[in-house]
Amino acid sequence: MTDKKANVICRCEEIEIDEIRKWIDAGYTNFEELKRILRVGMGPCQGRGCRDIILREISKSTGKPVAELLPGVIRPPVKPVKAKLLAEDNE
Amino acid sequence: MxxxxxxxxxxxxxxxxxxxxxxxxxxxxxxxxxxxxxxxxxxxxxxAAGLRQHFGTETNLHMAKYNLQVFPTLEEELDTGMSLEFTQWGYMWVAYADSVLAQLQKNVDLQKSLDIPSVMMAPDEVKARWPYLCMDGIIGVAFCGDDGHINPxxxxxxxxxxxxxxxxxxxxxxxxxxxxxxxxxxxxxxxxxxxxxxxxxxxxxxxxxxxxxxxxxxxxxxxYPERHNLLITEPVEVFDCPMVLCLDDGAYFKQCPNGTFMFGRDDQDEPHTTETTNSAKFLEGVTTSVLKRIPALSGIRVVRQWSGPYDNTPxxxxxxxxxxxxxxxxxxxxxxxxxxxxxxxxxxxxxxxxxxxxxxxxxxxxxxxxxxxxxxxxxxxx
Missing domain, CATH: 3.50.50.60 (FAD/NAD(P)-binding domain)
Known part of the structure; x- marks a missing residue:
């Protein structure tokens, strides 16, 4: 059985809230750093599921409003695209 | 103050x-x-965070050898709770021209003299060991199995x-x-x-x-800065694909330990800038080039692309x-x-x-x- 308390925030990389809070408490209070330590926002959804929740956690910890926090970057191609579709036009 | x-x-x-x-x-x-x-x-x-001992000068080789002595135990030494994702799936330099192959041979001879376990391999040996690689036109490779990858x-x-x-x-x-x-x-x-x-x-x-x-x-x-581009794919089954660097058009690819693939390709026309902007031209060029060498990945999805600056000297x-x-x-x-x-x-x-x-x-x-x-x-x- 899985742990009843497991509270997965980033479903792409299966990262739980406790893990995120641990690194915020260690001083990593921006999304860019948490992304690089935990891979949150690096999966196929690029943070659509976890970004807002993580920014709220950072806000709670630092006292800064969410609007003042750096939200991190969403990279092209935004939605995953099959490699052969990108390559075709060039052939 | x-x-x-x-x-x-x-x-x-x-x-x-x-x-x-x-x-x-x-x-x-x-x-x-x-x-x-x-x-x-x-x-x-x-x-792209490739780790290699394929250099052609003693100075760089002495330092590269030291790097590869440190990496295997560095996660333990730094002890931060972060995973460094160090792997040693090897690093391959692929030659398509005689002059390139001759230089690789010279580099490997120097590496061997410094006890670095590099080898030259013929096309049929490459085919036998990595049957998923489609290396039409290659005349040989230099390979070091101790080389690899780390999370930068x-x-x-x-x-x-x-x-x-x-x-x-x-x-x-x-x-x-x-x-x-x-x-x-x-x-x-x-x-x-x-x-x-x-x-x-x-x-x-x-x-x-x-x-x-x-x-x-x-x-x-x-x-001076020069922009270089990379992309990462969705994860697939891990099969320890080494870093493969193609010396015809500068394309390279490797599997990362979480199963994703990284593709890159050098381009002489990239801007000399520290701006980390993205290019659609890169996506088309790199996927076309890499899928020729590893056709099994044609259905893989590209998740993200990014760029970063080299800090070039003359x-x-x-x-x-x-x-x-x-x-x-x-x-x-x-x-x-x-x-x-x-x-x-x-x-x-x-x-x-x-x-x-x-x-x-x-x-x-x-x-x-x-x-x-x-x-x-x-x-x-x-």
């Missing part, structure tokens, strides 16, 4: 700045690191995290706007928010941003040297192979800053080689 002081100031929180800060803090030096954003936000974290983000962040544990001050989102010198000696730095820090020794390790900072104290560095080798300003050391200009030199770069800079003899002869890395027209030619650069 209160002026703060340290024994050593490090400007730039890429892997070399972070590893030097770690080494100094471990040795008990009062060190402060300034980074304009987060650690690794410049070239380091954006690197956690590597840089871990060095900084461990440095803090040893008492270093690591200031992120704190850009240095100028260096301060007086009577030919370094004095300190000024940050964007107007803080002044003084130290008798300063290390400038800011990649392509080193050039404008050095200019603030009259030091001319021949280091001979594509680093500058590790004291500048004409007394007390100002530079370590930059790695030209695209610098991430993997974090361990050795950190060690030699710590040795120089503490007045010790560096463990390798750094003569080839000297700054004056450009003025003397005595360039450091490395046959194995990408």
């Amino acid at each position: 209160t002026i703060k002081t340290a024994d050593v100031i490090v400007v730039g929180g890429g892997v070399h700045g972070a590893s030097t800060t770690y080494e100094l803090a471990k040795a008990g030096v009062k060190v402060v690191l300034f980074e304009k954003e987060y650690l690794g936000s410049g070239g380091s974290g954006r690197s 983000q956690t590597l840089t962040l871990s060095y900084g995290h461990a440095a803090r544990r040893f008492g270093a001050t690591v200031k992120t989102y704190c850009p240095v706007v100028k260096l301060l010198a007086e009577n030919g000696k370094i004095k300190g730095v000024v940050t964007e928010d107007g803080e002044e820090w003084h130290a008798p020794k300063v290390l400038l390790s800011s990649g392509p941003w080193s050039t404008p900072l050095a200019a603030t104290v009259g030091v001319d560095l021949p280091v 001979d594509h080798n680093a500058i590790i040297d004291w500048t004409p300003v007394e007390g100002l050391l530079v370590n930059c200009g790695w030209s695209g192979h610098g991430l993997q030199f974090g361990p050795s770069g950190g060690r030699v800079c710590k040795e120089l800053l503490m007045g010790e003899k560096p463990f390798v002869d750094l003569y080839r890395f000297r700054l004056s080689r450009f003025a003397e027209n005595d360039l450091f030619f490395e046959p194995a650069f990408i």
Whole structure:
């Protein structure tokens, strides 16, 4: 059985809230750093599921409003695209 | 205004700045690191992070060998809770022309003389060992099975995290706007928010941003940025695909330990900028080139692309040297192979800053080689 308390925030990389809070408490209070330590926002959804929740956690910890926090970057191609579709036009 | 002081100031929180800060803090030096954003936000974290011992000069090989001695136990040593994702799935240089193959053979002969386990392999041997690679037109490869991959983000962040544990001050989102010198000696730095820090020794390790900072104290560095692009795919089953570097059009690819694939391709027409903008031309070119070599990946999805700057010098080798300003050391200009030199770069800079003899002869890395027209030619650069 899985742990009843497991509270997965980033479903792409299966990262739980406790893990995120641990690194915020260690001083990593921006999304860019948490992304690089935990891979949150690096999966196929690029943070659509976890970004807002993580920014709220950072806000709670630092006292800064969410609007003042750096939200991190969403990279092209935004939605995953099959490699052969990108390559075709060039052939 | 209160002026703060340290024994050593490090400007730039890429892997070399972070590893030097770690080494100094471990040795008990009062060190402060300034980074304009987060650690690794410049070239380091954006690197393809290949680890290799395929070089063609003794200086680079001695340092590369040291790097590969450090990496296997570095996660344990830094002990931060971050995974460095170190793997040794090998690194392959693929030749499509006789002159290229002859140079690879020369490099491998030199590597073997230094006890590096590199080998030359014929096309049929490549086909037998990696049947999924489609290497039409290749005439041979150089391969080193001890080479591999590391996570460049956690590597840089871990060095900084461990440095803090040893008492270093690591200031992120704190850009240095100028260096301060007086009577030919370094004095300190000024940050964007107007803080002044003084130290008798300063290390400038800011990649392509080193050039404008050095200019603030009259030091001319021949280091300029050049944009390079990468992409990462969704994860697939892990089959330990090594780093494959194709020396016809500069395309390369490898599997990362979480199953994703990284594709890259060098392009002479890329802009000389530190702007991390993206290019659709890259996506088309790199997927076309890589899918020819590994057709099994045609259905894989591309998740993200990004870019980052190389810090190029005229001979594509680093500058590790004291500048004409007394007390100002530079370590930059790695030209695209610098991430993997974090361990050795950190060690030699710590040795120089503490007045010790560096463990390798750094003569080839000297700054004056450009003025003397005595360039450091490395046959194995990408």
